[in-house]
Amino acid sequence: MATTTALLLFSGGQDSTVCLSWALERFDRVETLGFDYGQRHRIELEARKDVLSRLTSIKPEWAGRLADDHEIQLTELGRISETALTRDAEIVMTSSGLPSTFVPGRNIIFLTYAAAVAYRRGITSLIGGMCETDYSGYPDCRKMTLDSLAQTLSLGMDQTFTIETPLMFTSKAATWKLAHELGSEALVELIIEYTHTCYLGDRSKRHAWGYGCGVCPACELRAKGYEEWRADVN
Numbered sequence: 001m002a003t004t005t006a007l008l009l010f011s012g013g014q015d016s017t018v019c020l021s022w023a024l025e026r027f028d029r030v031e032t033l034g035f036d037y038g039q040r041h042r043i044e045l046e047a048r049k050d051v052l053s054r055l056t057s058i059k060p061e062w063a064g065r066l067a068d069d070h071e072i073q074l075t076e077l078g079r080i081s082e083t084a085l086t087r088d089a090e091i092v093m094t095s096s097g098l099p100s101t102f103v104p105g106r107n108i109i110f111l112t113y114a115a116a117v118a119y120r121r122g123i124t125s126l127i128g129g130m131c132e133t134d135y136s137g138y139p140d141c142r143k144m145t146l147d148s149l150a151q152t153l154s155l156g157m158d159q160t161f162t163i164e165t166p167l168m169f170t171s172k173a174a175t176w177k178l179a180h181e182l183g184s185e186a187l188v189e190l191i192i193e194y195t196h197t198c199y200l201g202d203r204s205k206r207h208a209w210g211y212g213c214g215v216c217p218a219c220e221l222r223a224k225g226y227e228e229w230r231a232d233v234n
Contacts, residue, residue, distance in 0.1 A: 005029040005067070006125040006164075007118045009110055012048025013197045014210070014222060015129035015167055017190070018175055020055065021182040022166045023127050024062040031123065032069045033114050037106070038078020041201035045071075050194045058183040058190065072113055077106065107140035108149060115153040115161055124161050126150075131167045131175075143168050172225025173232070180233075197222050 006023050010016045010032035023030045034048050056063035081103045107130060114126050130141040139145060143165065150163040167175055179187050191210065196203065198212030198219050205214060209226035212219040 003028045004125070005031065005121075005123050006127050007031045007033055007114055007121070007123045008127040009114060009129065010034055010048055010052075010069075011129075012044040012046075012051055012195060013129070014179075014191050014195045015131065015175060015197075017051055017055070017195050018179045018182070019127055019129045019166055020051075020066075021058070021062075021179065021187060024055075024059075024065050025182060027125070028065060029067045030065055031067045031121070033110075033117060034069070034071045035074050035110055035113075036071065037074040037103070041196065041199055043201045043203060044196045047194060047196035051190065054190055054194060058186050070117055072117075074109065074113075077103070077109060081106075105140065107138075108145075111146075111149055111163060112153065115157060118161070119157050119159055124159065125164060126161055127164045127166070129167050130165050131170060133167075133169050133171050171228075172221050173228035174225075176226055176229035177232075180229075 004027045006027045006029075008016070008020055008023050008030055010020055011034060020030065020032065032048075032052065034045065036042065036045055052066070052069060056066055107128065111126060111128065118124065118126060128146070130146060132142055146163045146165060150161055153161045167178075170178065176188065179191055183190075192208075193210070195210065196212075197210070199216040200213045202213040203211040205211065207214060207219075207223060208230075209223050212222070214220075214223065
């Protein structure tokens with residue numbers, strides 16, 4: 001039987017950690033890819049290393065499936081974006097109807113680079129933590145965008161790529177539930193202690209759901225989902 005391999009966009013945040021756990025249950029080998037794009041919350045680059053070093057302790061079989069990690073420098077993306085994720089600016093809704101945290105083209109660029117890495121490594125399955133259910137309205141998180149991108153990448157590289165998004169229609173509460181199903185309380189605790197999701201890069205405050213400022217949209221969404229999930233469990 002052929003070995004199945006996937007390349008997963010891994011930021012070091014909650015969603016990508018759940019997606020990585022999901023992938024380790026389904027593929028023989030999972031490689032990971034991260035990006036330094038001059039993000040304001042660049043503490044996530046350290047978080048991703050912590051998570052990768054600890055995740056395989058959750059289940060012994062994951063250790064044999066977690067493969068190479070790659071990191072790509074895309075600092076020019078941060079320079080040209082001028083968003084609240086790439087500079088010290090207030091997080092607000094803009095006149096376009098999108099929050100100032102929207103980095104134009106980010107997921108499209110990430111997945112294009114991922115396809116280029118996957119192409120030379122013989123990988124056709126790309127995985128990302130994009131979500132339409134609990135999100136800020138980013139147009140490059142929509143299933144329609146990603147389906148179209150998969151077709152474009154396949155045509156442009158003459159290689160059939162699939163883009164899998166296990167959280168696409170999953171609420172944040174359901175994401176916490178999925179984490180528990182995949183790795184029990186051990187995975188939930190790892191997410192709380194070691195992942196990073198806060199837009200402001202704040203790890204000075206420890207909440208029940210993890211570290212963060214507690215007031216940015218990412219923290220509010222994570223906290224709300226955690227509280228809803230715990231309420232259902234209890």
